[in-house]
Amino acid sequence: MKHTFLKIFGILIMVFMMVSSCGGAKESLSISDDEKKAFTQKVGDTINIADTKTEYEIIIIEPGFNFWLNSIAKPEGYYSQSYLENRNNVYVIEWNQRVLQPQVYDPDLYELQIDYSPNIDYGYEVNYKLYNYFxxxxxxxxxxxxxxxPRI
Structure with a gap:
């Protein structure tokens, strides 16, 4: 009885190890030529993200983002506002954690915290552009x- 239990336990461990080691191939991002063009732009874009119905706004200064937003990103209306809000909430939490850890994450990438609350309706445009910036x-x-x- 004891040997049967050990055999079954050993088989279960081997199966578990085989299953856990058989991860699928890591998915790499496919970057198009147009997207590479946006990423290599040196002239700064300043995007003012504001919703006319609310008083919230975000200012993004990032070379190439405006070009990318207008030529690569999915068009407005593609995602629902609730989808954008859910993703933005996840991204903002991680972003803010990285801002607080400059010894671990590049402080040139993660400079300022983002004040974003899941309890506030920022409107579609703010959520759309923030999501696409992420x-x-x-x-x-x-x-x-x-x-x-991060797919497009």
């Missing part, structure tokens, strides 16, 4: 701000 940022700087692969 996607742009992750793809350009090869970062992961959450469990999601």
């Amino acid at each position: 996607i742009y940022f992750q793809r350009k700087y090869n970062q992961r701000l959450g469990p999601f692969i």
